[in-house]
Amino acid sequence: MDIKPELLERINTWLTPTFDTETQDYIKNLMANKPNDLQESFYKDLEFGTGGMRGIMGIGTNRINKYTLGKNTQGLSNYLKQSFPNETIKVAIAFDCRHNSQSLAKLVADVFSANNIEVFLFEDLRPTPELSFTLKYLKCHCGIVLTASHNPPEYNGFKVYWQDGGQLVPPQDAEIIAEINRLKYSEINFEAKESLIHIIGEEVDNVFIDASVKNGSFNTDQKAKDNLNIVFTSLHGTSITIIPDTLKRAGYNQVHIVAEQAKPDGDFPTVKSPNPEEPAALKMALELAEKVHADIVIGTDPDSDRIGIAVRDLDNNMILLNGNQSMVIMTEFLLKQWQKSNKIKGKEFIGSTIVSTPMMTELAKAYEVECKIGLTGFKWIAKMIKDFPALDFIGGGEESFGFMVGDFVRDKDAVTATLLACEIAAQAKAKGSSVYEELINMYITHGFYKERLISITKKGIEGAEEIKQMMVEARENPLKMVNGSKVLKIEDYQLSVTKNIKTGKTEPISVPKSNVLIYYTEDGSQIALRPSGTEPKIKYYISVNTTLDNVSNFIATETALEAKMDAIIKDMKITE
Numbered sequence: 001m002d003i004k005p006e007l008l009e010r011i012n013t014w015l016t017p018t019f020d021t022e023t024q025d026y027i028k029n030l031m032a033n034k035p036n037d038l039q040e041s042f043y044k045d046l047e048f049g050t051g052g053m054r055g056i057m058g059i060g061t062n063r064i065n066k067y068t069l070g071k072n073t074q075g076l077s078n079y080l081k082q083s084f085p086n087e088t089i090k091v092a093i094a095f096d097c098r099h100n101s102q103s104l105a106k107l108v109a110d111v112f113s114a115n116n117i118e119v120f121l122f123e124d125l126r127p128t129p130e131l132s133f134t135l136k137y138l139k140c141h142c143g144i145v146l147t148a149s150h151n152p153p154e155y156n157g158f159k160v161y162w163q164d165g166g167q168l169v170p171p172q173d174a175e176i177i178a179e180i181n182r183l184k185y186s187e188i189n190f191e192a193k194e195s196l197i198h199i200i201g202e203e204v205d206n207v208f209i210d211a212s213v214k215n216g217s218f219n220t221d222q223k224a225k226d227n228l229n230i231v232f233t234s235l236h237g238t239s240i241t242i243i244p245d246t247l248k249r250a251g252y253n254q255v256h257i258v259a260e261q262a263k264p265d266g267d268f269p270t271v272k273s274p275n276p277e278e279p280a281a282l283k284m285a286l287e288l289a290e291k292v293h294a295d296i297v298i299g300t301d302p303d304s305d306r307i308g309i310a311v312r313d314l315d316n317n318m319i320l321l322n323g324n325q326s327m328v329i330m331t332e333f334l335l336k337q338w339q340k341s342n343k344i345k346g347k348e349f350i351g352s353t354i355v356s357t358p359m360m361t362e363l364a365k366a367y368e369v370e371c372k373i374g375l376t377g378f379k380w381i382a383k384m385i386k387d388f389p390a391l392d393f394i395g396g397g398e399e400s401f402g403f404m405v406g407d408f409v410r411d412k413d414a415v416t417a418t419l420l421a422c423e424i425a426a427q428a429k430a431k432g433s434s435v436y437e438e439l440i441n442m443y444i445t446h447g448f449y450k451e452r453l454i455s456i457t458k459k460g461i462e463g464a465e466e467i468k469q470m471m472v473e474a475r476e477n478p479l480k481m482v483n484g485s486k487v488l489k490i491e492d493y494q495l496s497v498t499k500n501i502k503t504g505k506t507e508p509i510s511v512p513k514s515n516v517l518i519y520y521t522e523d524g525s526q527i528a529l530r531p532s533g534t535e536p537k538i539k540y541y542i543s544v545n546t547t548l549d550n551v552s553n554f555i556a557t558e559t560a561l562e563a564k565m566d567a568i569i570k571d572m573k574i575t576e
Contacts, residue, residue, distance in 0.1 A: 003035070010042045010061055018186045019067065026059045043461055045181075048173055054148045054157035054534050057100060064156045066107050070188040072158055073108045075180030076142065077115035084141055092120045092138055092200075094131035095146035096238050096303040097264035098156050101125070105146045108158075110192035123201040125264055127238045127304030129413035130208045132165040134200070136410075137207060147303040150275035151535060153267050165410035166382025170512055208415075209242065213250045215406045216419035218337050224430035225251045230422060231294040233258035233285040235274040236265040237302035243418050250419050252426075256292050258285050268302070276301055276308025277401050277453075279320045286310060286318050294318075296425045296435065300414040305378075306401040307414040309421050311435040314554070321439075324357035324451045327397035329439055330417065331360065333424045334395045334405065335367040344369060349388070351381040351396025351404075354493070354516060355528045355541040359442075359449040360396075366446060369394065375493070375514045376530065378402055382410035399451065399541065440554050448548040450561040454540040454574050455532070467531045467538045474517055474529060483564070483571045485521040492517055525568065540574050 003011070011031070015024050030038040041060025046053050046068055053072065057064045080089050091112050095105035102125070109119045120138055122131075128145050135143035143161035151157070160168045160176070168176065230247070232255055234240035240262050247255050261270055261284060268274040271281045276299040285297045289310070297310035297318060310320045321329070331350055338344050349370040352360040356373075364371030370391070374380030376398065385393045385407045397403035402412030405420055425435050443449070458466045475494075479487050480501070491498045493516040496509045516530040528541040544564045548557050 003039075007039065007042055011038070013185070014042075014060070014067075018184075023059055023065075023067070030059075040460060048168070048177060052145075052157055052159035052167065054151060054155055056154050057156050064104070064158070066104070067185055067188070069104055069108060069158055070111055070190060071183055071185060072180055073111040073144075074115070074188045075183050076160065076176055077112055077117055078183075079176050079179045080117065080141055081115070087141070088118060089116075089142075090118045090120065090138065090140040092122075092131060092134045092140045092143045093146075094122045094126045094128065094134070094144075096128070097125050097236060097266050098146075098148060098302065099153065099266040100156060101146045101266070104156065105144075107190075108144055108146070109197050110190055111188065113193040113196040114189040114191045116193070117196065119197045120200050121197055122204075123199050125238045125241060126205075127242055127415055128159070129305060129409045129411055129415050130204070130242065132161055132409045132411045132413075133208050133211060134204050135161055135163070136165045136408075137204065138200075145303065149303055149534070150273065150277070150301040150306060152273065157534075161411075164382065164386045166386065167377070167379035167411065169379050169383045205242065205245075209246050209249055211408050212242075212246050212413075212416045212419060215408055216246075216416040216423065217250055218333075218420075218423050218427075220251075220423050220426050221430060222251055224426040225422075226253060228252065228254060228296070228422060228426040228429060229292060229294045230255045231258065231285050231289045231292065231297045232256070232418070233261045233282065233297075233299045234264075234304070235271060235276065235281060235299055235301060236261050236263065236268050237274060237300060237304060238264065239300040239304035239414060239418075240264065242304070242415055243300065246415055246419055247422065250422075252419075252422055256288055256294065258288055260284060274302050276306055277323065282308055282310060282320060289318050295429060296421065298418050298421060300418070301401075304414045305412040307403065307417045307421070308401055309435075311425065313436050314440075319436075321435075322451060322453075323397070323399040323401040324359070324449070325439060326401070326421070327352075327399070327403055328357060328359050328363060328442060328449075329424060329435060330403050330405075330420055331395055331397065332363055332367075332442055333420070335363060335369065338394055339367060343392075347390065348392045348394050349384070350394050351384050353377070353380065353398040354491075354511075354518065355530065355539075356397070356399040357449050357451050357543060358526060358545070359446060362446040362449075375511055375516070376400075377533070378404065378410075378412045380511075385410065399453065437551075440548075440551055443548045443554070444550065447545050448557055448561065449543060449545045450558065450565065451541065451543045452565045452569075454542070454569065455535075455537045456539075456575070457535075457537050459536045463536050467536075470538055471515060471517070471529070471531065478517075479519055479572070482519060482521050482525060482527060483568045485523040485525060487519050487521055489520040490517065491520075525564070527568065527572070540569075540572075542568055544568070
């Protein structure tokens with residue numbers, strides 16, 4: 001295999017004395033024996049996506065390792081000093097259960113301390129939402145989590161948070177990336193100043209749990225709590241360190257933990273993917289639910305920001321709610337609580353994303369609050385809170401199984417959302433209803449919205465090019481009809497324009513640019529497509545809706561909506 005000059009230059013940089021002999025020997029072995037792996041490792045630099053930087057662990061510029069993370073941290077250190085020239089700069093660092101997360105977290109702490117930055121490093125693995133909370137609690141300037149969320153075991157990642165507790169957003173992300181790109185690897189300072197590294201743990205845990213209980217509890221009677229039967233799984237991740245204690249402190253005593261998945265393990269040995277979006281990940285929890293006759297099943301991803309919720313349907317079978325369903329259930333519950341407390345004064349808002357259910361907008365109208373809609377990723381919801389300080393944030397979510405209750409955490413938070421889900425389930429059961437029945441009643445009141453996500457994986461260099469070409473094709477040859485229904489409007493977030501197909505008129509889109517296309521059809525369907533910012537996937541988001549007049553027509557109406565989505569998928573030739 002011939003190595004292109006640009007690629008060879010990248011590789012040769014890593015064969016200089018700046019890099020340790022182990023790294024150099026590994027690269028020489030790839031050059032001699034695995035040229036394809038060598039190209040995959042060096043053909044580009046890892047990039048910041050919707051959830052920070054994620055990648056496969058290994059040697060090279062396109063991998064997570066001590067040098068790529070060291071360079072990130074050195075660039076971030078330089079940027080912090082420029083941004084806060086006369087302050088004692090403080091950062092907080094957390095890490096999840098993945099292989100090398102703890103050692104990489106210490107390496108990041110070392111580089112910060114080498115640059116005279118004070119570091120608060122968790123003693124052991126902790127949930128991502130706790131890092132967001134801790135950053136604000138300890139008045140830090142910046143926070144880092146070492147995690148790859150729900151990605152496969154070979155991945156790790158580096159999420160960056162700012163003073164408000166939210167992830168980086170423009171223009172800071174671009175400014176920091178520019179600072180990182182200006183650096184040479186030889187400029188990384190790895191010489192730790194241990195006196196600047198403070199280990200934190202139980203004291204912060206207790207404050208975070210108390211805050212989660214305060215924000216996630218809503219006057220549920222203790223008898224109702226005692227009557228709720230819960231199954232919980234951490235899927236080998238970080239939430240085992242916090243969620244059981246949070247539920248206990250909130251008064252929930254019937255909590256059955258899936259023992260086989262309770263031990264943190266970066267191999268995630270009992271699941272194909274540690275992602276609560278996928279029903280297979282909750283298989284063991286659902287089996288335990290049948291044994292103990294549970295009312296609700298809750299599972300979280302490795303860093304405990306995503307939450308999967310299963311409840312009993314009208315036939316008493318356990319089913320997994322999708323992210324849109326759990327989001328609207330939790331949002332309406334919060335809206336009702338605010339309404340009961342006379343807290344809705346016309347200065348409140350809920351948050352959602354452009355690929356999430358349009359039902360969020362309907363809820364906002366019904367409760368006379370605003371619904372702000374941003375790009376995919378909770379950093380944009382956190383930015384809404386920051387940008388509109390005169391408005392009160394009630395709660396919000398996105399279709400990818402994330403939810404945030406209030407603004408005390410500025411990222412999706414499976415800890416507080418778990419407690420909130422239990423509050424909803426306990427109160428519904430106490431009045432002879434269920435979470436599922438409450439959802440159906442919402443469909444009758446606000447319209448029956450049904451969504452589906454199709455993710456197509458395209459790995460490696462060829463896969464990235466294929467995804468790029470699919471988006472080019474979609475822009476150059478936009479759909480005119482979808483399943484027999486005319487396309488009325490197309491939103492192109494990369495070009496920042498909305499086009500009315502009938503009139504040809506275009507209007508600007510005010511949110512930042514993103515590689516997303518959304519089709520709106522005459523029959524009310526909505527189809528969005530976008531490449532994932534964190535995985536080698538292209539995603540299709542399909543939303544259909546109709547009216548529902550009573551519970552007896554629910555199953556027939558749902559079947560019709562599912563059939564409609566099947567027809568759209570077939571018509572668009574979407575194949576996984």
